Amino acid sequence: MTPRTEPHPWLACSRCRGRRGFRSSGRIRVNANGRRIDAWLVYRCTQCDATWNRPIVERRDVARLDRAFLLSLQANDPDLVRALAFDVASLKRWTDRVQESDEVLVSRRVLGKGLGPTFRWLEIECRVPHPVALRVDRLLARELSMSRSALQRLAKAGTLRSVPAALDLRRPPRDGMRIVVPLFDADLAGLGDGAEVGALRRDEGERLGGRREPR
């Protein structure tokens, strides 16, 4: 599960004179002055394109900076840029409002099936490398074609649950969280690749693997 859009910090724009969302340009600016180094991630106002330089490193001694980190900064390493852009906690140093997108790209993969006599539970393992803003109930409703009220009923009855923590349907899923859904109540047609789910239901004893491409 990956957010489609990086979080937007809201800041006062000096050019278009208003509080605006800023988006990451994906560019890191580095300035070395003798032994001291500064680095910024460059953001742009979503209205007028004015820049905001988000400090990443401020007047640091080059010799004391981690070598790999320094090289990543200088190379504008896309993995580092992405990690910084999704670091909401750090963004909150500069603003009290960070807008997170609830548009999430979901890719699915069948990891295996249980050995029980009947296939009654769907266990969903969530991989969320970057925080998403999409609530669990909205995610499940969309991906399983179920109504949110039905999901709430199941959660209240304790048949829809998460491992290890108590399930809060209104919060976004966390990385590593597993959600267990009773299948009799789920609309199997909503599980995406109907043929694969059909096979899963028929071949009770057979272990299935296979990748589903992101939709």
Ligand SMILES: [Zn+2]
């Ligand atoms: Zn602006």
